[in-house]
Amino acid sequence: MLALEDITVVSLESGVSAPLCTRLLGDFGAEVIKVERPGVGDVNRHWDSVVHGDSSAHAWVDRNKSSIELDLKAEAGTEIFYELAAEADVVVQNYSPGVVERLDVGYDAISAINEDVIYLNISGYGRTGPYSDRKAYDLVMQGETGSILMNGSPDAPAKIPLSICDINAATYGTMATLLSLFHRERTGDGEAIDVTMFGGMVSWLGYFPHKYWHNDETPARVGMRHHLLTPYGPHETADDQYVNFAILSDAHWEALCTDVIDRPDLLEDDRFATNEQRVGHRETFEATMESIIAEESRDYWAQRLADAGIPWGDVNHLEDVLEHPQTDHLELIDELETEDGPVPYVRNPIDFDGLETTSEAMPDLGEHSEAILEALDYTDEEIESLREKGVI
Template sequence: MLALEDITVVSLESGISAPLCTRLLGDFGAEVIKVERPGVGDVNRHWDTAVYGDSSAHVWVDRNKLSVELNLKADAGRAVFRELAAEADVIVQNYSPGVVERLGVGYEDVTEYNDDVIYLNISGYGRDGPYEDRKAYDMVMQGETGLIPMNGSPDAPAKIPLSICDINAATYGTISTLLALFHRERTGEGQELDVTMFGGILSWLGYFPHKYWHTDEIPERIGMRHHLLTPYGPHETADDQSVNFAILSEAHWELLCTDVLERPDLLEDERFETNEKRVENRGMLEPLIEDLIADYPRDYWAERLAEAGIPWGDVNELDDVLDHPQADHLDLVKEFETEDGPVPYVDTPIDSSELEFAAEPMPDLGEDTEDVLAALGYSSAEIEELRDADVI
């Protein structure tokens, strides 16, 4: 069964954060109706033409959805939206600040005719406060939340290549929606939800705020090393490959010194006797470890690390990851059949003994407009009138 097969989601979405959130809900079985601007659609449709002319971002975040073109600036378009929203269990929106209120499609408007609706707002900073009017995209938020200054090499900061702030908001948006659905199941009550990219990323800053609050430490950029642990990270081997290993405990440190590096003398060095001291003296320790690893090829170290039980792995390029034996074993890469040809995609990474997950390809712009309107009771003539009036 599909966990959300009886749930209808209507989404006013753009970019990545809300579209990824609703894609996850669609993966779980919800009917997701994506409302798009006629003739234009979501901005994510236009970022490249990598997949038979479709955007790679659109393919990523818009599977398991119906696309309805609807002009919300027109009275007739808002009337259609009200009919859609009246039957919705969930509404998701991440339009620019104030837009849904100006259009008359915000939470207060919708609850006039659907009092148990769950209405999720995803925004950069929230809908009130000193930054309420600011627009936010992933790169902007990576800078605002301190990710860029702490990421990269000592010589230069760097952005995180993944849309990490969008993914964060989509994840919290999905979790909050599921919580609200569970709450409604218990109480019969709908609710309004707010998820912010800013708040979400702050919640993911982990131990860094605690280090700052208690030791005044601002994280420095340390490239491929770990701020809290050492030795940790990729190390280049004699054959120009790498082994990537993690020393998380004193037991691992002892095994590394005795069984892997064959340098038990390091255990006697007071500068390295605890993880905190190793981090404090990383300028001496890490070059030493790097030089030792550089003396032998990747396979030599891989065998020794595995025998010692120390967590390790390779440093793979994207093509290696997509062809990874574990990806194949987990059946993570699947294909949609489309009119243009097969479209590979990464499947939902949840393996359930009871639940199934949806797998329908991304819709063309407005592909489902007529079917959705017909389901609402519109006749062919009425649909054509809406089209002639540029409402759909």
């Protein structure tokens, strides 16, 4: 059973945030119609060409969708969009600020023809406020919401390599859509939803605002260490590998000192008696811990940490993750069959007993234009006329 198999989503999407959101909905059976500019399509199609000529981003976020090329600047294109939206459960858009209003396909226009539609706006800063007219991309938003200056080593800040702000917005967008569908099921009412990259990332700041509000403390860059806990993180071993462990409690700290590193004397050092005191003496304490771990091999420490019941793990390269025994056990990697050849992909990680996911190859630009129009009762002659006029 596919949980969303009777739900239709029409999306004006670009980049990662909205496309990933609608792909997540498509994974659970929603029919997703991706509306794209004729001859150009979503910008994510053009970032590289490593997947049999398609881009890696397109392969990541665009499976389980149909694609129709549609010129929304043409009256006929707008009329077709209205026909699609009139039958949709959900409309999603993440175009630049003001675009859907200028094209007359915003919530007001669509709700006038489909009063119970759920209309999801994903934007950088929101549709109102002093920053509402700014375009937003992941790197820009990482800087704007503090991530860059919190990340990296003491000597240099760094961006997070994943598109974390886009993923944040996609995740909140998916959750908001599901909640709104549930709300409509109860009340019969559709609604407009606003999800912002800025708000989503601010909500992910975690305990740092409390450290600022209550202790006037802003996070210094600590590299591979933890801002709030120590010892915590990867430590280099004698054989030039890493062992990654986390001390989260007094019991862990005692076990580390007595059963792992054979340094019970550290338990008697007042500077290191509590986690907060260890963080306060971070420079001295972490240098001591690093020198101890550097004396033995990765395998030596791994065994002792495991025996002591302390959380630990390896520091893997990408290929290690993709070939990881737990990746294999969870069957996270699957393969799509396409005309150009097989495309490996990472499955949706949510596992239900009674619900299924689906995986269809990402669409070529405009691959389903004709089929979608035929479903709207357009004749062959009308479709050909639209093609000749550049509407599709």
